[in-house]
Amino acid sequence: MSGMIAKSQVPVANRSQLPADVQAGIVALKNMIRSGRGETFNNRKDVRSATGQPLPKLDQGCIYIEGDVGRGRVDRGKRRLVAEIVETTRQIREIYFSDEHYMKGSFVRVL
DSSP, X not given: OOSOOOGGGSOEEOGGGSOHHHHHHXXXXXXXXXXXXOEEOOOOOOTTTOXXXXXXXXXXXXXXXXXXXXXXXXXOOSOEEEEXXXXXXXOEEEEEEESSTTOTTOEEEEO
């Protein structure tokens, strides 16, 4: 396998146990997606260790959209939220959070 992580291998985190700024970021990400906006997260391999993509392979017809946590700073920082959405309907299928974006093994799946 090409270093691709399986969805079942991504640790899970309960949304209510995440920091308040992450919870606020989830609300902002959902609103951004519903309004038709958002940057595509390309799920490129971890450039530091070249170990493969940090998130699972997308289901057919889906894309990843990313959002910042604590947006408003000059430096976007490393913390990211990424949503797997159905491209045609913008339905959110999964939300992931990372304190160290682009790094394989740093994401948790938000429940």
